Amino acid sequence: MAVSLHDQLVVAISSRALFNFEEENQVFNQDPGAYQQLQRERLDLPAPPGVALPLVRKLLAFNQGDRRRVEVVVLSRNDPVSGMRVFRSAKAHGLDSIQRGVFTQGRDPFGYLRPLGAHLFLSANAADVTQALNLGYPAARVLTESADASSAHPQEVRIAFDGDAVLFSDEAERVYQAEGLDAFLRHEVEHVAQPLPDGPFKPLLAALHRLQQAAQGGETGGMRLRTALVTARSAPAHERAIRTLMDWQIEVDEAMFLGGLPKGEFLREFAPDFFFDDQTGHVQSASAHVPAGHVRSGIANATP
Known part of the structure; x- marks a missing residue:
């Protein structure tokens, strides 16, 4: 075979x-x-x-x-x-x-x-x-200069993701970049029932979800997996992100809608083994606290 x-x-x-x-x-x-x-x-x-x-x-x-x-x-x-x-x-x-x-x-x-x-x-x-x-x-x-991963959860893999341009497409981010925050919020409220298009990391999240289900079934020798969405979105724009995950039939264990607050200290509390974000500023800030990777995707990384 x-x-x-x-x-x-x-x-x-x-x-x-x-x-x-x-x-x-x-x-x-x-x-x-x-x-x-x-x-x-x-x-x-x-x-x-x-x-x-x-x-x-x-x-x-x-x-x-x-x-x-x-x-x-x-x-x-x-x-x-x-x-x-x-x-x-x-x-x-x-x-x-x-x-x-x-x-x-x-x-x-x-x-x-x-x-x-x-x-x-x-x-x-x-x-x-x-x-x-x-x-x-x-x-x-x-980022090879990233802080070391926490040793606080030896039996649990923890992975955190940004939303737009990582799990989801950069559709909404393009509205924000072109027209500002108010236009972004209006766009997300108007399209709240329409799932966001897939971003580059949706296949990884789906694969992790399958691994997580196996762990919940007791098939992985006690190893567990925990995921988090860590995004600059806030209410009311949070709802479209949640609805998109529901449409995918994929759950995340934690969701942080930070409304522009720095992500680093929140990530330090979550203690992921890895964090993925498309914006260099967020990744560099996070790397002072946790292992971090830059996803060069979406409008934020477009070549001028």
């Missing part, structure tokens, strides 16, 4: 998102040849954890016995020999179940998201993330 990942949550991740390769990356930016030599010299030296490693560790804990519900694949611009260090580092950190990887030696890696059927691509390379989003895959640039 052919091997398939179709019934699993598939996360593709770059080596810099999984491990702290910032020192090596500085060498790469100066001399790629020296970088390869340095990685060879450090083959037996495990790389320190990167921003996304705690998230990956928790997601892989959903795999119980022979039942795999999550697959993590390294998708990297590294050369294959440097890839040996990635796998050795994964083993050193107890992530033996990371067994698949694609190493392209500098070429664009994002095309391999299609045969993987990836539900998420995490990378420190902004260009790769943008191309992945253009192909229709949920993708975020990991």
